[in-house]
Amino acid sequence: ESLINRIAAGEIIHRPSSALKELIENSLDAGATSIRVTIKDGGLKLLQIQDNGCGIRKSDLPILAERFTTSKLSTFSDLQSLRTYGFRGEALASISHVAHLSVITKTMTDSCAYKAHYLDGRLTPAKPGQSADPKPCAGNDGTTITAENLFYNTPTRLAALRSSSEEYARILDVVTRYAVHNSTVSFVCKKAGTAGPDISTPSNSTTKQAIRLLYGQTIARELLDAKFSSGVRSADEDSMDVDNDDAEEDGWHGEALFTSANYQAKKTVFLLFINHRLVESTRIKRAVESVYSTILPKGTFPFVYLSLEIDPRAVDVNVHPTKREVHFLDEESIISRVSDEIQRTLAGQARSRTFE
Ligand code: ADP
Ligand code: MG
Secondary structure (H helix, E strand, O other), rough: OOOHHHHHHHHHHHHHHHHHHHHHHHHHHOOOEEEEEEEHHOOOOOOEEEEOOOOOHHHHHHOOOOOOOOOOOOHHHHHHHHOOOOOOHHHHHHHHOOOOOEEEEEEEOOEEEEEEEEEEEEEOOOOOOOOOOOOOEEOOOOOEEEEEEEOOOOOHHHHHHHHHHHHHHHHHHHHHHHHHOOOOEEEEEEOOOOOOEEEEEEOOOOOHHHHHHHHHHHHHHOEEEEEOOOOOOOOOHOOOOOOOOOOOOOOOOEEEEOOOOOOEEEEOEEEEEEEEEOEEEHHHHHHHHHHHHOHHHHHOOOOEEEEEEOOHHOOOOOOOOOOEEOOOOOOOHHHHHHHHHHHHHHHHHHHHOOOO
């Protein structure tokens, strides 16, 4: 049974950055405004994430790393209209099957923090012979999750990874993307034992400011923006922004920041969030690239940040275990709407330049 769990866990947790993605989503779900990531050896020796979110109640700690333990849905209809990131209660369980997992957490109402260790889905003693029960300890409001010795028991998974510097680069990429999409949240990412962080963003910045900080001025100064909607909503378009979480029934909306024809890179940088989840969609990416292929010199590519909010019932987030490549109903029409709008904006920019 343990082996089966370990294999299942490997399907969700491919590498340190996929574990981190799940942990960041949990912190965001918990309402954190500060997320600090500490890494050793590309995340293989240590992957730690500290947040100032709502914390976990002491009474929930014993079952925290059991499969299908989730505080995020209680009924089947919740499952159909999913609004938070997590929904399967599998991330912590999976991590506990392929790493040494520990949690320090404090809710606002508890007078102290509690620390618990997990192995293979269950509470485990910190040291042999001790009790496995969560122990009171000092700690601020929020949660610190620590995964150590990732893939210690799955040598083939470990062997498939390239190098700790490659894994660290992937970790920085995941943190960077979440920091752009959640520009009101402060993100820090550093290697353990080093002085300066590799990523450090303030809280309460705009998406554009976050892009400037993380991707540089060359990209930031060429950014154009566009908003999209299904047209189902009759409400005035100005009220649609990223803070408006309510994709209207059967409708969808979104926004994008993307570089003008003045910016030309060797490859596309494409940040895609659907319902605030970092995902991949080869079809959307190709469609956007084909818009740019008509305006950029051959062999040059744009930077594109795209955030879409689609009725959750129309999104198949379950299609792939890592939940990255998504599919959704009406893909065709959403993609053409997005491409058309980007095309129009780029063309408008070109036109206004000729009239200057
Ligand atoms: P899911 O996110 O799908 O619910 P997870 O295994 O990722 O499943 O997390 C299990 C549960 O643990 C969550 O539902 C949540 O209640 C709790 N949890 C995990 N991480 C945090 C966190 N950083 N802050 C508060 N609660 C958390
Ligand atoms: Mg989760």
